[in-house]
Amino acid sequence: MTQKPTNPTTTTAATEHAHHTTEHATQIRQGRIDKLDAWRQLGHNPYPYHFEKTSSNAALQAQYEALENGVETEDVVSVAGRVMALRNSGMFIDLQDPSGKLQVFSHKENLSPEMLEALKLVDIGDIIGATGTIRRTPRGELSVKTTKIQMLSKSLLPLPEKFHGLTDLETRYRQRYLDLIMNxxxxxxxxxxxxxxxxxxxxxxxxxxxxxxxxxxxxxxxxxxxxxxxxxxxxxxxxxxxxxxxxxxxxxxxxxxxxxxxxxxxxxxxxxxxxxxxxxxxxxxxxxxxxxxxxxxxxxxxxxxxxxxxxxxxxxxxxxxxxxxxxxxxxPRKSMIDCVKEETGVDFAAIETDEAARAAAKQLNVFVEEYDTWGYALEKVFEDKVEHKLIxxxxxxxxxxxxxxxxxxxxxxxxxxxxxxxxxxxxxxxxxxxxxxxxxxxxxxxxxxxxxxxxxxxxxxxxxxxxxxxxxxxxxxxxxxxxxxxxxxxxxxxxxxxxxxxxxxxxxxxx
RNA sequence: GCGAGUUUAGCUCAGCGGUAGAGCACUCCCCUUUUAAGGGAUAGGUCCCGGGUUCGAAUCCCGGAACUCGCACCA
Structure with a gap:
């Protein structure tokens, strides 16, 4: 199988998406496409094929629950997930995977100059992999101290706001993937x-x-x-x-x-x-x-x-x-007739005719059709008078x-x-x-x-x-x-x- | 199907006849042990759509759309 190399020139890509989007949205997207190209310039595929993830975030949080604040380990792990927050110019990354969150710590002393450049090309919403050692910060945040960040999927669209999140119900149902990322x-x-x-x-x-x-x-x-x-x-x-x-x-x-x-x-x-x-x-x-x-x-x-x-x-x-x-x-097991009798005092078991049943329902202010039989009348009384009380x-x-x-x-x-x-x-x-x-x-x-x-x-x-x-x-x-x-x-x-x-x-x- | 409400920046929301606003996000600068990080400077708008009233409409009126909540139908 042969495959043509992907053309990194993507300056027109934004316009394909521009239908019904604002200039601002287009700018944000184009900025991310530019960063995607920059990853390629650095020799990395921003949409690679495989990553050797060694642990889930929750598993690490559980495994190192007893690790005290400020303690460094030499345990090397590889984690992967979505970037949900960047602090201090990317030095701290909140990485979310389906199991939970974990902080990625990228101090410049641990990163090569190339890696430090690459870190600037990480945005909120990107899916990245990070390899490094486990430590707990002096303030108590379990972190992976990285030497290497890998782009696993460059995100082109901005995520909803980090504090209020995505609350609009229509968007949450129409774009469930966004709802799942955020909520x-x-x-x-x-x-x-x-x-x-x-x-x-x-x-x-x-x-x-x-x-x-x-x-x-x-x-x-x-x-x-x-x-x-x-x-x-x-x-x-x-x-x-x-x-x-x-x-x-x-x-x-x-x-x-x-x-x-x-x-x-x-x-x-x-x-x-x-x-x-x-x-x-x-x-x-x-x-x-x-x-x-x-x-x-x-x-x-x-x-x-x-x-x-x-x-x-x-x-x-x-x-x-x-x-x-x-x-x-x-x-409990209780018959419909007994439920109605207890709630309304009307005993449908004693009602012989359809006509009498309709009259009994009307007496209770329950609407019945003229063709409703004894059973339909009983059901309507039950639904109107009893059902909502059965908690x-x-x-x-x-x-x-x-x-x-x-x-x-x-x-x-x-x-x-x-x-x-x-x-x-x-x-x-x-x-x-x-x-x-x-x-x-x-x-x-x-x-x-x-x-x-x-x-x-x-x-x-x-x-x-x-x-x-x-x-x-x-x-x-x-x-x-x-x-x-x-x-x-x-x-x-x-x-x-x-x-x-x-x-x-x-x-x-x-x- | 009926009634009420909502729709403004990527997100969360103000504004309700007189030049379109904030916070976060984005871009740039400063800052490398932060936790919604911080400081500074920018940029960004079909105010859901279509009519109308008005000197002037995001704002008022009419029609439409989608959504939400009730009600009806139903599990």
Whole structure:
């Protein structure tokens, strides 16, 4: 392979970037390009291929924790990272790597004249490598006393201000790389996201759940009540939808018996409003366990959440937006009807007709549609009167049959299904059922949904004939559980906006 | 989708009818044991965009855009 040497003449480079930038911004950038050229003049590639980094900053801070002020060692290390501050004409450099900060100390007595010149070509934002000995300054700052600085990547654009940092929310989300450079909280949150997801995988795998993948592109967007993104496959010339849930495919795998326990931890897409709690693409964990019911799923939900909290945070007692939350299990289990009765005094179990249910809701100043049935009225009262008060973890059980077309009828009450939602801080963290395995009942449920759809509910579930066919071959009794991963991460990282737990949240294009 | 707010230098922000401002960053000078280093001197602007009112608009009015926060929908 041959490669032409890079032309160091870059005087026109700034103008390529100049569209819609000020003269000042252009000047700053050109100044840095000039320094980049100067590195080349000194015989150094400012964008080299490799650096032998021996230690992370945090590892050195830990290793030399006991090193006393003013003490020099002869321990030679090579560190690398981004220059975040320059003091005393570059004699002191704050070097940041993902683990933390470390000071680089470049005294002129230790540097060759060439190195001293090169030091002047270092700017805030550059990625450099530094080799030298470990010492702690008389004022207590652990430092690498260098003989050699290497440019590892010349930065052309100025970083935000060192004290206030980058606070503009739009810029933080649009240019997440800048946010991550400047804001350690953003790094911590996204690192914790990764660890949380990793611990969930580890736990489920250790319990013999098999991780599987099901279609993101579906011809029927089923498994939930939501508006899908619509797209088109050209070669097949068919309309396809981005999935709103993997549920029906995961249960097909349970029918097939690939494993008695399966899970998928992946993205769902819903074409709905964006809010501090909603992103159009979000991460869902769904699992299905044969021969289990929703009671088993409640225990499993507690195990997943508490295990992850302990592994990642080291505790199950957390603070969320100033509210103390104790995740320690087991969590209370209370039926939706009992919750509503306790809060409002109205006992929906004693209400016989849809009409009486609507009247009861209106009596409580809860808005209901004229076509709302007993179950919809109950749900609306619950959401309006009870939901926001459920701060500590709780499983709300036994949902109305008509709002849960994929859940098995309750063993003791035909108006209900065996479904629960786990609430933390009022938010739905988990949703689970004893899965409906009776194919004849499932067909009736879909038909009821079709009726809903005809009445104007465009989020009612669609008929899925193949899914019913799968059930007709026989699905074992199974418990299913879905956990909204972004919401869980928000709770565990004390993040009040879902965008803080998603590296690249959905934003409208700028212009 | 509805309502309120925000948008001025690379960043963080003042200014709110009369010549565009500060701190940090940048450039230059001084300074080699600093911690938001310090001292000095410069340079840097589509005041989000488009109309309008006015002798004069960053400022007032109308329309639009993006963002933020509520509400609605939803997980």
């Amino acid at each position: 350690s909280e953003s790094r911590d949150t996204l690192v914790k996201r990764s660890l949380i997801i990793s611990e969930i995988r580890k736990l489920l795998t250790s319990k013999d759940f098999l991780e599987v993948e099901t279609p993101m592109l579906q011809t029927i967007a089923g498994g939930a009540a939501a508006k899908p993104f619509k797209t088109h496959h050209n070669a097949l010339d068919v309309t396809m939808y981005m999935r709103i849930a993997p549920e029906l495919f995961l249960k097909r795998l349970v029918v097939g018996g690939i494993s008695e326990k399966v899970f998928e931890l992946n993205r769902n897409f819903r074409n709905e409003g964006i809010s501090p709690k909603h992103n159009p693409e979000f991460t869902m964990m769904e699992l299905y366990q044969a021969y289990a019911d929703y009671n088993d799923m409640m225990s499993l939900t507690e195990e997943i959440v508490t295990t992850v909290a302990l592994k990642v945070l080291g505790t199950t007692k957390i603070d969320f937006q100033g509210t103390a939350i104790d995740l320690t299990g087991p969590w 500590q973890p709780i499983h709300i059980t036994d949902y109305p049959r008509e709002i849960s077309p994929l859940a098995k009828a309750h063993r003791d009450n035909p108006r209900l299904v065996e479904r629960f939602e786990t609430r933390v801080y009022g938010w739905e963290i988990a949703n689970a059922f004893s899965e409906l395995s009776d194919p004849l009942d499932q067909r009736q449920r879909f038909e009821a949904q079709m009726t809903q759809r005809d009445q104007g509910d465009d989020e009612a579930h669609e008929m899925d004939e193949d899914y019913i066919t799968a059930l007709e071959y026989g699905m074992p009794p199974a418990g299913g559980l879905g956990i909204g991963i972004d919401r869980l991460i928000m709770i565990l990282t004390n993040s009040h906006n879902i965008r803080d737990v998603i590296a690249f949240p959905t934003l409208k294009p700028k212009a």
